[in-house]
Amino acid sequence: MPLPPDAGQLLQDLDYSVPRVSWMESKAVFNTGFFCWPAREDTMRALKIPAAHSWNVTDEDWHLPENWEKIIHKALCVYLEKFRSLKIFMDVCVRCGACADKCHFYLGGGDPKNMPVLRAELLRSVYRQDFTLAGKLLGKAAGGRKLDKEVVKEWFYYFYQCTECRRCALYCPYGIDTAEITLIVRALLLELGLGTQWIMEPVLNCKRTGNHLGIQPHAFKEIVEMLCDDIEDLTGVHICPPINEKGHEILFIAPSGDIFAEPGIFTFMGYLLLFHEIGLDYTLSTYASEGGNFGSFVSPSLMREINAKMYAEAGRLGVKWILGGECGHMWRVIHQFMETMNGPAPAGMITPRSPVTGTVFTHAANTKVVHIAEFSADLIRHKKLNLDPARNDHLVMTFHDSCNVTRGMGLIEEPRYVLKAVCNNFIEMPENTIRERTFCCGSGAGLNADEIMELRMRGGLPRGNALRYVQEEHGVNAMACVCALDRAALPALADYWAPGVSITGLHELVGNALVLRGEKKRDRDLRGEDLPTSAADADSASCPDLDPKDAGQGEERHV
Amino acid sequence: MKKNAGAMQSGHTEEELLALLCPCREDLLRRWTEAFHATYPFAASGLLRSRKDRFANPVGFHTDEAAKALLDGLFSRNSDEESLRRAVEDIVRIRAVQDFSPEQAVGVFYAIKELLREKVMDSGRAAHLMPALLLMESRVDAVILLAFGVYARCREKLCMQRVDEFKRRHSQILRLAEKKAARTRN
Structure with missing residues (x-):
């Protein structure tokens, strides 16, 4: 192994020239600490992913299905047909670069393929080659490139370095939503049996037991009771929240991290104290014990399946509306996708109305779901809480x-x-x-x-x-x-x-x-x-x- | 920085060295930060160099701060060691999570040595100034040792964070299990 460069070499080796290898030819380099472990075959099989198989990120051969190019091509066709937005995002970018320095991964690391414009280009180049006339005729000259196994690896590396935060979309003059592009590429990778265990296991757990960690209903109940014991110890107030009970006005759904993990549990204790103090008529659910939706990170269909539990449980329990806890992507799914994916809400649900202040949350007239920050702000606004x-x-x-x-x-x-x-x-x-x-x-x-x-x-x-x-x-x-x-x-x-x-x-x-x-x-x-x-x-x-x-x-x- | 015996003896040449180097401060700053920027991909160097907003360009900002603090530390008799320590910590903490080997993350500090030598060699008084230059280089070595320590602690922290995060994530499951185990024992 050669010695590291000495002081003189450091200055001599400075190179300010344009890289000799274009971004299209440079390959992704997988260093430990910068990629997630692959999803296990049994996890993927349980989720009925057709191309489920065993593979390793650092192996040369990812054991893709034999007809993998056709699978990608067909799936991309379907998504382009189904989501007009994707087609627009593929066609409309003028590569102005307004998004380039807005991504936290690019700012933090400097890898140009983490510029949202170039990250999207990893898919866009394949789209141009296979789906546009110019690309079909002119290939690389029209910004196209052939889909090969290195491109697939590159997709896996860089589209799992996007947090779908949409800061880039804020600055894009066309409103190109990189989060949607990331979602589609991850969905394409799933078609080849390529996913991450960190995402796919919670998706499976959510389907099986209702929450990401796979906690079963009895343990869920015991943990809630444990937290209620803590509340009583700290405040002297005894709380016994209803779980899976029919006939209440409100179904409260929180991210499961608030029930199982620190420091989320302290937030959950805060919810319970608030509900107790205002005498809210609510129930928790073990079936819909997860506000989060890891399906939304990788697949429109998995997102839909997981989200469907909210309305299913609201309908089963006969609640009037849903109050949601402090979660992030849960709210993006509810606000932007829920109504079209799983709506309309079950019959019997009404436009949410605060039982304490009488405020009608008309903005939630369609989804019937209110964020707890809105709910609490309304309580405070109407001076219904005694706060110190x-x-x-x-x-x-x-x-x-x-x-x-x-x-x-x-x-x-x-x-x-x-x-x-x-x-x-x-x-x-x-x-x-x-x-x-x-x-x-x-x-x-x-x-x-x-x-x-x-x-x-x-x-x-x-x-x-x-x-x-x-x-x-x-x-x-x-x-x-x-x-x-x-x-x-x-x-x-x-x-x-x-x-x-x-x-x-x-x-x-x-x-x-x-x-x-x-x-x-x-x-x-x-x-x-x-x-x-x-x-x-x-x-x-x-x-x-x-x-x-x-x-x-x-x-x-x-x- | 504390002066050692050699420094006390070569006080007058040190002053001459500073008289030579201080007017070159801006040039040294520019060339050293360029060496820093060159460790990043070509497409990032424009951003690092040009955006001055510390929140829109944190890597560029902290690189500049480290360069200034390092030269202040070398050139000033009454330098603020705390500022130097913090500036080195800030930039090394960043480089510890970027695409660098440990040698690359910390080694770029050495570039300042070559820049100082160049100035001294070009002055025509190299032999006369050499004792003071060696002492200044020793100070650079001390800063690099500091950077090495910061890097090691950052990497250690990353490992500990993985453990801590696991504990936080499963805190209530573990608590429930412990509670049940205690119940069984009793």
Whole structure:
């Protein structure tokens, strides 16, 4: 093995010339830490993927089916026919490059094939070659290239380095949605039996047991009861949430990460406290125990199947409407696809109406699903909650806009409204890193696997960089979010880029600030950690008389 | 940085060396950051070089900051070591998760040595300035040692994060299992 270059060589070897190999000829290089483990054959067979087989990413031969070119060609034909948007995205790009430096993976690593324009070109070049007259006649001269096995490998490498966050789409003058292109390419790869275990196993679990982790109904119930024991220990309030019960007004569906994983469980405890306090008539479900939808990362049909459980369970239980928890892609699926995929909602469901304030959520008239941040913001707006934000005074908060709810459904102000009602210290991150322009956590769309921690940290650099800035400049020590994938991924991101910043869900903070009727003296937060002394002292004296008018007055500072 | 015995003895040549190098600061900055940028793919170097927004171009920003802090550390008698340490940490933390081998991630710091030597050799007073140059290079070595430590800690952290994440992900399942096991034992 040659020695690394010495100081002199480092300068002599500088090369500023255009690469001699064009992007079409350069091959994907698979380094450990930057690709996910392949889906197992038994998992794929159970999901009835026709070309299920055993393969290894680092092997030369991926054991593709014999007629693999025909399979791809046929499937792409179907998708082009079915989704007009895909055909437009293939034809309309003028390669202006407006998207190029907007992708967090490109910003973090510099690989040109992570520019959204070039990533899309990996498919577009094949489309041109096989589906356009110019490409058929002129081939490479018209931007076409032949589909070969190296192209398939390249697709696997780069389309699993896209988190479908859609930041690039925001800047595209044509609105080309790279997330849809990524979804289709991943679906094409599935046709060849190529998927990742991190995505396909949760999809299978979701179909079998109702949630990503494959937790069976009895264990689901026991874990909820365990969390209720924690709530009673911390607040003195006994809660026994209904599960799978018919005849309630509302079905509450949360991402399962909030029930099984830290720090999501503290958000779940916040939901339960809120529902208990306002006397909400709701039920949980073990069949629809997953708001998340890993199918949406890889296949329109799997997305549809998993999403269908929401309406099926709502119909079976006879609820009037659905309240949804803090999740990311769950909301993109609900907001953008659910109605056309699985609608209309079951007969008997109505336009959601808050039983506490009477507010009718007309924007959800079609889907019948309301986001809990909207629901809580409405409660606070109508001064229906007794809140003591001083209990969160030990936190200097910032807020991470989760890509899917922000760009996918425009949920931007509601979480901030709630946050400012339950916290006294709130600092925004820089403007070009939040709201519609928010940077991804780097782990969405099925990329929160631990085997690609390096890739995730690289993709999380722009977000971590902004977080580090407010940490250093303003003493921010906690970041809230409204997405379960964020709650799973951001602790590692924060630990790497801004050590010392903790990650919370929005309703964990609500749960801490909520002054409950009949509660005991609150001296610990939902994590079991000591509350600020002043807040704990104030509890005993001021809880019953706390003026709800004060809610929503938290300080906000911009940087 | 603390001065060693050699540094104390060669104080006057050190001043002469600084008098030679300080006017070249901008040129050294430019060439060293170019060496940094050249470690990235061709298509990324334009972005790294041109976008000055620290949030739209974090890699370029932190590269520039590291370059400035390094030269300040070498050229200033009263340099802010804390700033230097943080700038090195920031850029190495980034390079530890990019497409670099450990040698590539940290080794690019060495380029500054060659740039300093070039200036000294071209001055016509190389022999006279050599003791001070060697001392300055020793300081570069100390910075590279710092970078090596940061890189190692970053990689170690990545491994620990995988373990921690597994624990967080399965926290309630493990808790339930422990609870049931305790019940069985009793």
